[in-house]
Amino acid sequence: MKKSPLHSLHQRLGASMAPTAGWNMPRQYTDLIREHLAARAACGLFDISHLGKFRVVGKELPAWLDAHLSNSIADCRDGQIQRTLMLRQDGVILDRMTLLRENQERFFLIGSASLADADFDILSRQVQNAAVEITNETDSLCILALTGPDSKRVLASTWHEIPIPAQGAFCTFRRGNQRCMLLRSGLMAPDSFELICPASAGIAWFEQLMVAGAVPCGQITGEYLRIRNARANMENDINHLTPAAGSLHHLCSENKNFKGADAIRNDSPPTHRIISLRSTAPGMTFEPGSEVRNLDGYVVGNVTSATQAAAGGHSYAMAYVSTTHTAPGTRLHVTSGGSSVPAMVEDTEVC
Numbered sequence: 001m002k003k004s005p006l007h008s009l010h011q012r013l014g015a016s017m018a019p020t021a022g023w024n025m026p027r028q029y030t031d032l033i034r035e036h037l038a039a040r041a042a043c044g045l046f047d048i049s050h051l052g053k054f055r056v057v058g059k060e061l062p063a064w065l066d067a068h069l070s071n072s073i074a075d076c077r078d079g080q081i082q083r084t085l086m087l088r089q090d091g092v093i094l095d096r097m098t099l100l101r102e103n104q105e106r107f108f109l110i111g112s113a114s115l116a117d118a119d120f121d122i123l124s125r126q127v128q129n130a131a132v133e134i135t136n137e138t139d140s141l142c143i144l145a146l147t148g149p150d151s152k153r154v155l156a157s158t159w160h161e162i163p164i165p166a167q168g169a170f171c172t173f174r175r176g177n178q179r180c181m182l183l184r185s186g187l188m189a190p191d192s193f194e195l196i197c198p199a200s201a202g203i204a205w206f207e208q209l210m211v212a213g214a215v216p217c218g219q220i221t222g223e224y225l226r227i228r229n230a231r232a233n234m235e236n237d238i239n240h241l242t243p244a245a246g247s248l249h250h251l252c253s254e255n256k257n258f259k260g261a262d263a264i265r266n267d268s269p270p271t272h273r274i275i276s277l278r279s280t281a282p283g284m285t286f287e288p289g290s291e292v293r294n295l296d297g298y299v300v301g302n303v304t305s306a307t308q309a310a311a312g313g314h315s316y317a318m319a320y321v322s323t324t325h326t327a328p329g330t331r332l333h334v335t336s337g338g339s340s341v342p343a344m345v346e347d348t349e350v351c
Contacts, residue, residue, distance in 0.1 A: 004049045005142050005199035006206055013216055020219055021113035021235060023050040028218040036310040038215035039189070039225055043150040045214035046188060046222055049142040049202065052095075052116030054109040054123065058132035061105055068126055069099065070243070070260070072253035076101045081168050081185045083351065085251050086111075086119070087260030091242045091267055095119050095234055096251075098185055100170055108196075110143075110187070112234040142202030146214060147192040147225060154212045155182075155193060167191060175201070186351075189225050224307045227316045230276035230348040236288065236305035237274050237318045245270040245320075247350035272301060275326045276346040277334070279315040286317040286343075290336035292325075300325045303334060315341070318350075 002023045004010070010017065015026035026047065028035060038044040058064070062073045071084035078101055086094045095115045100108040111119045120136040127134060146154060152164060162182055165171050170183040178201055183194040197205055210216065232238045238246035243264055252264060279286065286306035291299050301321030308315040317334070325332060328347030333340045 002050070002139075004047050005202045006047045006049065009203045009206060010047070010216075015216070015218060018219065021050060023113060025050055026216070026218040028220050029216050032220060033310040034215060035217040035221040036224060039147045039217050039221050041148060043146055043148045043154045043214045044217040044221060044225075045206065045209050046145040046147070046217050047142070047202075047206065048145050048187065048194070048222070049199070050113040051138075051143055051187075052109075052111035052113065052119050053137045053141050053143070053196070054111070054120060055135045055137055056107045056109060056123075056132060057105055058127075058130065059105060060131045061107055064127070064130045064132050065099070065107065066256055066258060068123065068259055069097065070252040070258055071099070072256055073101070075253075078103050079165075079169050079171065081170055081183060083251055085243060085248060086122070087243070087258070087264070089260055089263065091260040091263030093234070093238050093241055093243060093246055093248070094122065096232070096238065096248065098187065100181070100183065100185075102172065108181070110185075114235055140199055142195075142197050142199050142205070144195045144197070144202070144206060144209065145188045145192055146195075146209065147189045147217075150213065151191075151193050154209060154214050158208050158212045186229075188222065189229050220307070223305070224309060224316070227276070227305060227307045227318055228309075230318070230346065230350045232274050232318055232350050233305070237320075241274070242267060242270065245273050247274045250349070270323060272320050272322050273326060274304065274350055275319055275321050276348050276350060277303070277317040277319050277332070277343045278346050279334075280331075280342045280344050282314050284315060284339075284341045286315045286334050286341060287336045290334045292319050292321055292343075293333045293335055293340075294325055295331055295333070300332070316346075317343070321345075 010026045018027040069084040076082040098110040181196040292301040306317040330345040
């Protein structure tokens with residue numbers, strides 16, 4: 001099992017560790033309620049260094065990326081961030097990725113933690129006849145994420161010289177001889193920030209952000225944010241699905257050809273798709289694998305991943321549900337272990 005470059009710091013801070021996508025990552029620190037409140041109302045600090053990280057350079061990059069990723073590179077300008085998909089030839093999702101365009105000849109990709117090696121292998125096999133070079137930097141770089149309304153102040157007070165990017169954008173900067181990036185991509189939440197730095201600098205950066213007021217948060221709180229903000233993941237929600245069934249068809253350009261494009265354009269509309277659910281009874285929990293039923297008691301789907309807000313709040317879930325029951329506001333029930341949790345389809349777009 002891999003360890004984050006911040007592993008010794010997590011242990012020193014008293015984090016309970018747990019396997020996450022092949023990595024030993026902090027599950028929570030000392031107080032789960034404090035973590036939830038920080039991430040929602042102040043500033044939560046996360047180590048997400050386990051995500052796949054790839055640098056891609058070359059003179060034929062836009063055309064090469066357009067052939068292998070679903071979203072149109074022409075719609076992403078220098079300094080912007082784009083969500084995109086990598087598909088199999090039959091249209092099934094291989095990974096959901098975040099693309100950063102530095103310039104015409106330099107891009108950066110962030111993928112799922114559990115698929116980093118597979119992603120690199122797939123992309124590397126496609127560069128033989130192109131003037132493209134791809135480097136796997138998953139183990140050599142850290143990613144620290146900041147969420148909550150106080151995140152911008154924490155960043156500014158820690159490194160006042162770094163420009164704060166607009167939503168959906170990023171900037172590159174240097175700290176000494178280290179080349180780094182500050183993203184505002186929404187990887188954790190709609191307006192979260194992410195710092196990418198060399199692995200050797202990760203502990204010092206994490207500690208500096210804590211001094212400025214950021215509260216360390218673990219995977220439980222991270223999962224709450226992900227599911228609360230309708231971010232499907234490969235491990236639980238969209239593995240083996242097409243973009244339409246994964247509710248990610250909006251990440252597929254209609255104006256270009258890419259691997260899997262013909263399959264998804266000729267595919268029949270899905271009978272089920274991924275949606276976001278919220279419990280309508282505070283304090284009641286969802287469980288992954290639970291059946292989703294309509295108000296007449298018929299099974300219409302199942303929960304793929306779930307979480308509960310701390311302090312008896314509402315639970316949230318991603319669920320694979322019949323398309324006849326996916327309209328926002330639809331009332332459903334989730335059944336598990338003899339209990340029934342009333343739920344409602346959220347109107348948040350899956351991303």
